[in-house]
Amino acid sequence: MARILVVDDTSYTRVVIRKIVESDGHEVCGEAQNGIEAIEKYKTLEPDVVVMDIIMPDMDGLEALEHIRAYDGNASVIMCTAVGQEKTLMRAIRLGACDYVVKPPSADRVLTALRTVLNLRSEKGV
């Protein structure tokens, strides 16, 4: 079981992702509505994985990803966004995102990404 921080500016998507990850036995340890909250909650909650939107008010997910990876080089972040564009995807990769799920987030895609990331963490001994 992994502890997940869910970051999205819409409550609907947070509910959807919570249902998906809990159906696979994981725990949602916290939720955030923008990048600033995400950074704060990452530091206090120390989740195993972050599932984070890109387009959010105040601070977007890519900027938050950069901050989180600077704080913890082992942070595992899955981007979950409606933006399925190569340039955005490549920027997320360069900033250290582990995986990328295009919205709407289906259970299959989210759980596949989650298992892949958790396997990688296990292999690295994180």
Added chain:
Amino acid sequence: MTWNIFLPPSTESELRYNETYEWMEAMTDERKDEQLLSDGSLRALEDVCRMGARYAATGMTEMLNATVTPVGLQCRRVDIPQLLSFCGSSDELVVTIAFAVTGEASGDIIAVLPEATASRLSERLLEGMELEGAEREKVRLDSLAELGNVIGSAFLNAVSNLSGLELLPAPPALAEDMAAAACDVLQIRYGALTDKVTVSEVQFALEDEPLAVQLAILFEPESWERILSGFRGEGGRG
């Protein structure tokens, strides 16, 4: 590592794209002497939007757990005052989901749903969620905003795939208001820039029943120029 991104265009779509490219190349010089967007470029835009409509229908199908298909698409140039007719009759209660387009082009996307359609969709979106009172209302409104986000982003992804430009949606703004109010903002914003705007309208069907979702995609004149250059491979990915 697995990366989940939009499916690449099918062979059929690629063929259509190639035809579009060739056609766009052929009309380049002619277009320079004409208005910014000719009938021909509207046809090219319709091809792109057709792909966007398929992406959007796939996204809606997954969100609603019911088959959504695009059933109609039209791109046209309209005078600024005509924007109101796009939003519906002026005293009709509608839900609008609007967001600015940022990145390498500037524009706006607005989805307009009659109140009854919005209720029908949100009921489906909230199926299986145990929510009550204020929380349910908050999630209901957010579900419609997210639906608009998925639809609009699908179109931006399609334009981006062909133009090579990065087109990012701002966080969506949802309003329940009269149609006239919904279109006022767009009229003011684009009226200061141009006399006419290009509107792409799409209609969908939900399990064979018409789904009254109107979608308008508007770009600023200079952004259109950049997008069309991208279609021709001039500075974009091509």
